[in-house]
Amino acid sequence: MARTYRGCCAALHLREDNARFFLLMIVMVLYMLGGATVFMFLEGDNETKEKKEYDIHLQSFYDRYPSVNKSDLESLLRIHSEAESAGFVGNKRPRWDFSGSFYFVGTVVSTIGFGMTTPRTTNGKVLLIFYGFFGCAGAILFFNLFLERIITFLAYILRAIHDRKMKRKMGMNNNHDEARRDSGSIDEDSLSNWKPSVYWVMLILLLGAVVVACCASAMYYPVEDWTYFEAIYFCFVTFATIGFGDYVVSQREHYNSVHFYRLGNFIFIVIGCCCIYSLFNVTSIVIKQALNWIIKRLNCECRR
């Protein structure tokens, strides 16, 4: 702490904890400003083009049917949009039968919130607040316990690999000293202090998440008539619990072996969310280390 007070943080009267928090805030705002600029350029032209196409289509309908009253059509269009978002249009599954309701509840507690199903009655909305409160807290605990379990498991595996490697290395270095090594407490102690690097854990979780997303996409894309990339995009948006709702699986009324598909969907989403949650948390540790490094550098600069 004393060291910190000598650098830039001291000049701003900040403790290191607070300095890190404000630095992250600045980094996040810059990251968002940068991202906003790039997305604006990527998507802006397409928006103008799509809007023009829609206007042309609407106008051509009016031209073909001049007898249609404008306000009649507008009211129909408005009601149709609401019906579409409530899932009444086309061969969609019922939203509030038991399995639909279970799907909805799953999107609430996981905080994915696709929004294909939302409570439309006041009672439903009131219940959602209380139900969601405990549900989301429970799901966060579930994700945290999963993270703890997976870290323990990975640490165990990585240590076993490390142990074997060390033993082989030592076996090559001092073959003549075998008796001491097998009973030796010094070597065992140095092994037990070893902890797996956060980068290894991150890499393994990343590989795990990619494998889960690829497998899930392989299931989704033929069934939902998407491209493989669209399925990957859906997997990322869902597993990261962003859940835009632009792509939602298991929404049609009829699938081949529908129960099997729904079960697979449920399992993939649970495993995927767990993996990505763990991955994000481990990545956030790496980001924190980067922030600490920046703060250290800033303090060194100030002290010159």
Add this chain to the structure above:
Amino acid sequence: MARTYRGCCAALHLREDNARFFLLMIVMVLYMLGGATVFMFLEGDNETKEKKEYDIHLQSFYDRYPSVNKSDLESLLRIHSEAESAGFVGNKRPRWDFSGSFYFVGTVVSTIGFGMTTPRTTNGKVLLIFYGFFGCAGAILFFNLFLERIITFLAYILRAIHDRKMKRKMGMNNNHDEARRDSGSIDEDSLSNWKPSVYWVMLILLLGAVVVACCASAMYYPVEDWTYFEAIYFCFVTFATIGFGDYVVSQREHYNSVHFYRLGNFIFIVIGCCCIYSLFNVTSIVIKQALNWIIKRLNCECRR
């Protein structure tokens, strides 16, 4: 650990960590099954009613305009729905100007994901995966650092209150012993060991979240023409990062003092998400304690 192995967990060959994880899994599935049942009853009737109303409305349009070709209208309705969800209909703000893009990026990194704006080009979708990866990890770190800061702050405040209370109590009990108390190291030690109860922290965070939600709703409901309750519902869905997208603020093109409103919106969403994230995490600790209590009881039952 040894104690654990004597109870139910031992019968199932489970370590306590794993037992807790599986118990939570079971509790969550039961919670979801229960929730699904209740929501099905609350929302099911309304769905049937709304679907009937929509069918009647559509049919009455066809009856009034028999000349309209059915497939022409259906294609218009389909295109209109897409245009509606892309934000071209009505006096909506442009989705991909800079502030719209910034709003979008905010819904990505916070994992709220309203879905009012989504990348529609392939390039945008590819970028989203990489951008979202680091953005979400950064936001999780931000929330975690906020949680750490707020816990430290609350612990400091609660300890100050506790210290004052203890000192007053001691002052009443042994007024004659004042000299010893002021210089006494024993009393100071017992004070420094004191930690605030997780229930107090939870209560304060809950109050904080309710206050933020009420203030935010007071801003939203007149501007967006919602009821106050709808604004509260929106606040919960947003701050919990569920983000259904059935209610989304700041979507119209024209507001009075639009920049001020957008800034206020941004600040409220950041503070609200931080509060609810902290609250969920503290609540999850309480749930974990409850699970530990259940495991202890189960082990006692088994040992009889």
